[in-house]
Amino acid sequence: MASILDLLFRLLIIAVLMQFRMNIANGEPQVPCYFIFGDSLVDSGNNNNILLTTEKANYPPFGIDFPQGVTGRFTNGRTSADIIGQLLGFPEFIPPYATVTNEEITSGVNYGSGGAGIRPESGRNLGGRIIFDRQLLNHAAIVSRLSLLQRNRTFTNEYLKKCIYLVNIGSNDYVNNYLMPNNYPTSRIYTPDQYATVLIRQYSKQLTTLYKLGARKVVVFGLTFIGCTPAEITMFGTDGKPCVESINNATKLFNDRLKPLVDDLNNDFSDARFTFINFTNIFDPRVAAKPSVPCCQVQPNALCVPNSIPCTNRDMYVWYDGFHPSDIANTDIASRSYTALSPLDAYDISQLAQL
Numbered sequence: 001m002a003s004i005l006d007l008l009f010r011l012l013i014i015a016v017l018m019q020f021r022m023n024i025a026n027g028e029p030q031v032p033c034y035f036i037f038g039d040s041l042v043d044s045g046n047n048n049n050i051l052l053t054t055e056k057a058n059y060p061p062f063g064i065d066f067p068q069g070v071t072g073r074f075t076n077g078r079t080s081a082d083i084i085g086q087l088l089g090f091p092e093f094i095p096p097y098a099t100v101t102n103e104e105i106t107s108g109v110n111y112g113s114g115g116a117g118i119r120p121e122s123g124r125n126l127g128g129r130i131i132f133d134r135q136l137l138n139h140a141a142i143v144s145r146l147s148l149l150q151r152n153r154t155f156t157n158e159y160l161k162k163c164i165y166l167v168n169i170g171s172n173d174y175v176n177n178y179l180m181p182n183n184y185p186t187s188r189i190y191t192p193d194q195y196a197t198v199l200i201r202q203y204s205k206q207l208t209t210l211y212k213l214g215a216r217k218v219v220v221f222g223l224t225f226i227g228c229t230p231a232e233i234t235m236f237g238t239d240g241k242p243c244v245e246s247i248n249n250a251t252k253l254f255n256d257r258l259k260p261l262v263d264d265l266n267n268d269f270s271d272a273r274f275t276f277i278n279f280t281n282i283f284d285p286r287v288a289a290k291p292s293v294p295c296c297q298v299q300p301n302a303l304c305v306p307n308s309i310p311c312t313n314r315d316m317y318v319w320y321d322g323f324h325p326s327d328i329a330n331t332d333i334a335s336r337s338y339t340a341l342s343p344l345d346a347y348d349i350s351q352l353a354q355l
C-alpha cells in the first residue's frame, strides 16, 4: 500500500515537472514576479556578506548539487522556494536582495536571511541577520525602485498585484529564541500558548504591511516539525519517541493559530488571497522512509563542517545538515505546496497563480 502511494506520488511529481518544462518551453512564467521572505529555509545568499554572523552557508559542502555550486543556500541543492519558482515557470532563480540589479527586480527578489524571525531579537545569538521587519523595509525600497523604472505608479501597482509572495518564517522564534532559555527570557515570560499568540499578533501586522505594499497573492508557510530536526533531537533528546514532542507541541500551537490568521486576512482584505501551506501535513519526517540523521558532518551550530565530505546517496536523506532539508525533501515540499494532494495541504500555489 505504502509503495503504491509512493509510486503515485512520484508520478504526480513527474506530471508537475512536465508541466514545469512546458512552462519553460512557453518561456512565460505564470505570474510576472515572485518575492520571497523568510529565514535559512529560503535564503539564497543574503547572509554571505553580513559581518559577525555564524549563520552562513557560503562554503562547501553546501551547494554540492546546485548548478552554480556554493551560493549561500543552506542545503545541497535548491530550496523549496527555488523549486516553487521553477514550477511557476521562472527560467532563472530569483536573485537575493544583497546582489539584485535593476534589470532583475522586475521578476522578483529574495529577501530571506538565515537566522531571521518574526520577533526582532530572534536569532541574535547567531549574530547579524536581516529580520522580517527589515525584509519588509527592503521590499518597500524595491517597490520604489520598480516604480521609478516603470515610470507609471498605476502600472506598478497593477503589476505588483499579480505577483506571488512567499513567506516562510517563525522557526527561529522557537529554535533561536524560545528554546534557548539561557539566551532569551521569552520562555519565562510566556507559556507556549501565550507565545504562539504574541507571535501570531506580530505576524498579522507584518503580513498586513506586505498587503499595504501591494501584495495580493500571498503564500504563508506553517512551521515544520522542528522537534524532528536532527539538531533539536541531539540537543533535547526524545525520551524514546521519534521526535522531541514538547517542541512539536509548542509549534503546533503556532500552526493552529496561523490558519485562522490567514482566514482573517482573507476576510479583511477581500481583494487579496492569502494561502496557508500546512507544512506538517506535506512534510512529516517521521513517516519519510529516510534516516533522520544529517547527510553532512555537522558542527555544534548544526551547519555542515566546512569542506567536509557529505553522504554520497543524498537522495536518501531528508536532512542535509542538522536543520535544513535536502534538495529531494525540498522537491517534495515544493511539489505538494504547488499542487495540493489533500484538502489538508493547502489552497495551493498553482490555483493562486491563476487568480
Ligand SMILES: *[C@@H]1O[C@H](CO)[C@@H](O)[C@H](O)[C@H]1NC(C)=O
Pocket (backbone or CB within 6 Å): 152, 153, 154, 155, 158
Ligand atoms: C499607466 O498605466 C496604466 C495601467 O497599465 C495605463 O492604463 C495608463 O495608460 C498608463 N499611463 C501612462 C501615462 O502611460
Ligand SMILES: *[C@@H]1O[C@H](CO)[C@@H](O)[C@H](O)[C@H]1NC(C)=O
Pocket (backbone or CB within 6 Å): 245, 246, 249
Ligand atoms: C504533546 O501533546 C500530546 C497530545 O496533546 C500529549 O499527549 C503529550 O503529553 C505532549 N507531550 C509533551 C512532552 O508535552
Ligand SMILES: *[C@@H]1O[C@H](CO)[C@@H](O)[C@H](O)[C@H]1NC(C)=O
Pocket (backbone or CB within 6 Å): 259, 278, 280, 281, 343, 344, 345
Ligand atoms: C494540517 O495538517 C495536520 C497534520 O496532518 C492536521 O492535523 C491539521 O488539521 C491540518 N491543518 C489544517 C488547518 O488543515
